[in-house]
Amino acid sequence: MYTEYDYNNLPIVDIVNDMLIDASRKRASDIHFDPTPDVLNVRIRVDGELILYAKVPASVKKNLVTRIKIIAGMNITESRVPQDGAIKMQVDGSDLDLRVSTLPIVYGEKVVIRLLDYSSSLSTLDTLGFSERNLELVQKAISKPNGIILVTGATGSGKSTTVYAILQQLNTIERNIITVEDPVEMKIAGINQVQTMSEIGLDFANALRSILRQDPDIIMIGEIRDNETARIAVRASITGHLVLSTIHTNNSLTTIERLVDMDVERYLLGSALEAIISQRLCKKLCPKCREARPTTDYEKRVFKTALNMNIDYIYKPVGCESCYKGYSGRIPLQEVLILNEEIRDAIVNNEPKEEIRKLIYQNDHATSLLDDGLIKVINGLTSFEEVLRVIDIEDDLGEEQVHLKNAIIGKADVEEPNPIDMTQAKEDVEELETMDQLEIETPEYIRDVETLPTMEQEMTPVESISLETLE
Ligand SMILES: [Zn+2]
Secondary structure, three states: OOOOOOOOOOOHHHHHHHHHHHHHHOOOOEEEEEEOOOOEEEEEEEOOEEEEEEEEOHHHHHHHHHHHHHHOOOOOOOOOOOEEEEEEEEEOOEEEEEEEEEEEEOOEEEEEEEEEOHHHHOOOHHHOOOOHHHHHHHHHHHOOOOEEEEEEOOOOOOHHHHHHHHHHHHOOOOOOEEEEEOOOOOOOOOOEEEEOEHHHOEOHHHHHHHHOOOOOOEEEEOOOOOHHHHHHHHHHHHOOOEEEEEEOOOOHHHHHHHHHHOOOOHHHHHHHEEEEEEEEEEEEEOOOOOEEEEOOHHHHHHHHHHHOOOOOEEEEOOOOOOOEOOEEEEEEEEEEEEOOHHHHHHHHOOOOHHHHHHHHHHHHOOOOHHHHHHHHHHOOOOOHHHHHHHOOHHHHOOOOOHHHHHHHHOOOOOOOOOOOOHHHHHHHHHHHHHHHHOOOOOOHHHHHHHOOOOHHHHOOOHHHOOHHHHO
């Protein structure tokens, strides 16, 4: 990844151009220019990880930052306040949008360039890493004429990619699809995409009200962020529209909880919610250099407890010319929940969280993120460490999953006590009685203890407290 430029001879214009093009070809999502007391460090974020890309010597660092500010349309005479700008360029025949921002720090101006590559985010559903069963469930959910389908996950978990892939598939001449987004991340011909503009009052809620008068079949809401949007989304779906949206939650269960917290009526939510697709990204093992290795006892126990499978070999990252430290690209872990009658009833009846959790996973109704991840480890798509890194033990596992929690944190399971054997108990009592008869001299250090009050003496019996005393 590290690149040496001939800073003394190459024009700064060429160096900047080359850095932008190279970062894009390396599939970087961001480029950071970090001022230090001497050099300017250039780092690129690939597959979620920042990697040192270049060190720009002190002699040219000021010029390099100025060049970026010029092409981003920024004020080059101002370096004391943060600025925003944009660059549009073509790389290998496709359009590339760059969002540039500067921030004055103690050693100078830090510049971060975000690369939005529209062409690479156009994916079809079958290339998004869904297991065969999960893909079937998603296909089933999106074939429904109404209801809400939510894609959930943290920022940068690939939610938009999944939503766009679904829209892409639904995008036919027979359907009127309208979206409201902030921002429109990818333009798709045939879909009516609305960009919100809160400064002129065009927010999600306002746009949605107008969209409902535009005879829509399918509505996509970029993100459910507030109570009002959540309520409109639910109402739109029960009046015969398929509503797609994203929400910033961890898994199926936390999504249901969040929507209820957002003041969506339980009886509406119970009938409107159709499916929840939760996802998290893991680094993908490079297929060219990954190597099989035996599993440790710890890993064997996790596989056995989670999947009831004996796994003796898994793959490990190695590292070669076409990857970074054995990983190349990312793969999502997914959980697809199709709401069934039992879960709908549980939502409507305000059943406790742990009850709903049981209904979600019982009889393998939904495959948990952890199980999906472990299966992807077995299939050599990612590593064991990567899956455990993205699993949230508190949120993803239920109160009752003690064995699995213990396996993951490497704690020994406490054995269930054996049923009391009465014969043995009787013998023990007899033995104790015999011991009692023996003359054992009390050791010196115990004598003082004997003079301490016993429990009975210390505690006041409840009956003796009169009501008058309490008042
Ligand atoms: Zn490799």
